[in-house]
Amino acid sequence: MNPRVEIIALGGTIACAPDAGAAGVAPGLTGADLVAAVPQLDALARIGARNLSNLPSTEIGLPLVFDLAAAIRAQEDGGAAGVVVTQGTDTIEETAFVLNLLHRGPMPVVVTGAMRNPFLPGADGPANLLAAVACAAAPQCRDLGVIVAFDDVIHPAAWVQKRDTASTGAFWSPAPLGWMAEGRPALYARPPRGATFDVPQDTALPFVPILKPGLSDPPLLVDACLDAGAAGLVLDLAGGGHVHSSWLDPLAAAARRVPVVFSSRTRGGRVLSRTYGQVGGEIDLLDRGLQGSGDLDALKARLVLMLALMTGAPDRLGDFTDLSCPDPETTPPRRP
Ligand code: ASP
Numbered sequence: 001m002n003p004r005v006e007i008i009a010l011g012g013t014i015a016c017a018p019d020a021g022a023a024g025v026a027p028g029l030t031g032a033d034l035v036a037a038v039p040q041l042d043a044l045a046r047i048g049a050r051n052l053s054n055l056p057s058t059e060i061g062l063p064l065v066f067d068l069a070a071a072i073r074a075q076e077d078g079g080a081a082g083v084v085v086t087q088g089t090d091t092i093e094e095t096a097f098v099l100n101l102l103h104r105g106p107m108p109v110v111v112t113g114a115m116r117n118p119f120l121p122g123a124d125g126p127a128n129l130l131a132a133v134a135c136a137a138a139p140q141c142r143d144l145g146v147i148v149a150f151d152d153v154i155h156p157a158a159w160v161q162k163r164d165t166a167s168t169g170a171f172w173s174p175a176p177l178g179w180m181a182e183g184r185p186a187l188y189a190r191p192p193r194g195a196t197f198d199v200p201q202d203t204a205l206p207f208v209p210i211l212k213p214g215l216s217d218p219p220l221l222v223d224a225c226l227d228a229g230a231a232g233l234v235l236d237l238a239g240g241g242h243v244h245s246s247w248l249d250p251l252a253a254a255a256r257r258v259p260v261v262f263s264s265r266t267r268g269g270r271v272l273s274r275t276y277g278q279v280g281g282e283i284d285l286l287d288r289g290l291q292g293s294g295d296l297d298a299l300k301a302r303l304v305l306m307l308a309l310m311t312g313a314p315d316r317l318g319d320f321t322d323l324s325c326p327d328p329e330t331t332p333p334r335r336p
Contacts, residue, residue: 001128003081005045005136006033007129010064010073011055012088014114014125025117027088029055034086037118038126038192045081045137057088057095062205065095069102072109078146082108082136084128089113089170092148096157097300099148101197101307101320108141111148111157115168124151124168135185144177156191158323161267161297173263174268178185192326195322197307206231206309210298212265213243224251228259231298232305232314235262235290236298240272241282248280255289259314263293263301270295294321 009015009031016025031049041047052068053060072083076130087095096111103109112132114125132149135141146157150171159173178187209225211233225233233254237243241262243251254260262285264271271292272282282292301317307314 002045003137004073004079005047005082005084005133006080007035007047007049007084007086007133008068009034009049009051010053010057010060010068010085011051012057012086012089012090012113013117014086014088014112014128014193015054016117016119018119021037025119027056029118030054031086034125034129038129040130041133044130044133047133048080055088057091058090060087060095060143062098065098066102066199066201068095069099071192072099072103072107073105074107076107080107082110082133082138082141084129084132084136085109085111086125086132087111087113089115089150092150092171093161094162094299094303096146096148098303098307100157101304102199103146104145104196104242109146110135110141111146112150115166115170122168127152130183131180131185134180134183138185140187141185143193144187144190147177149180149185154178154180154185154187158191158194158300159204159295163267191323194323195316197311199307199310203310208234208302208306208309210233210236210302212236212298213238213247215242219247219250220275222247222254226254230258231309232259232261234293234298234302234305235260236265237262238265240264240269240275241285241292242276242278243280243285245279248284251285251290252288259305259309259317260290260291261296261301261305261317262290263296265298267297291317292321293317295323296321 011027015029017028019026052279112128148155157174163172164170304320
């Protein structure tokens with residue numbers, strides 16, 4: 001018997017249709033509509049489909065992602081082979097990342113979407129959905145955490161970023177896990193399963209803004225954010241983690257009150273920790289009480305910090321910042 005794969009649809013371009021009386025397209029098709037458009041799915045799995053929302057992905061908030069994680073857990077407990085989440089691409093790099101921080105089990109969870117809506121020539125939704133279901137049903141995709149299958153590339157949620165506004169190949173990660181080969185996932189790497197969070201239900205969301213200083217930007221927003229109740233700050237800084245000297249005193253003062261994390265606005269490579277001794281360099285920032293985000297870009301560092309704050313453990317950021325393979329000889333197992 002074919003494995004059972006549940007599709008949980010949230011909306012996005014993959015589900016868009018012309019909106020009567022309005023300009024452009026908007027989410028409207030259901031998960032069942034998406035499945036009906038891809039008859040080849042039947043050969044891969046017994047498919048269930050339902051909607052948890054039908055929204056543009058910028059309308060998805062963390063409470064919906066927590067509900068989604070609970071629905072995924074229920075599917076795993078109920079014996080599903082895998083779950084596919086379809087949603088708008090704009091926020092996949094955040095939602096898939098959070099799901100990965102919440103998903104403990106071995107069941108594959110595959111997130112996908114589309115860059116071209118179903119009414120455009122060359123719509124990519126059907127192919128992405130087919131690939132995602134193939135991954136969700138594949139035993140070799142178990143124990144990978146959450147993955148993003150898009151344009152026949154299989155990305156780890158821990159790394160993936162949307163890097164183009166319109167290309168069907170908009171998703172990027174420094175080290176994809178594999179590619180689709182004649183309809184099946186071919187994997188070339190297995191990332192270590194990272195630490196996870198157990199977020200208590202109905203925990204209030206902390207305000208954690210991201211600040212991205214440009215040339216000659218005064219540091220006025222640091223205090224403004226704290227005055228507005230920020231429980232943490234993320235700085236999206238130049239290069240390896242560098243900022244103008246005028247920001248140093250406000251940032252050091254902020255770091256005495258809340259966690260202040262710096263990442264790199266290059267969105268590639270690990271933030272530095274011991275290279276530049278210049279004023280406003282990463283060594284200076286660390287000496288002033290800021291923390292580096294390691295391998296995480298600003299969006300992902302912010303989400304880790306939020307979940308860490310929500311679970312009462314702001315010091316856990318360091319459990320999530322190194323995405324490389326641990327040395328089995330010297331590294332103790334990561335905390336669950
Ligand atoms: N605006 C859409 C969204 O909901 C874009 C997409 O799905 O590609 O994210």
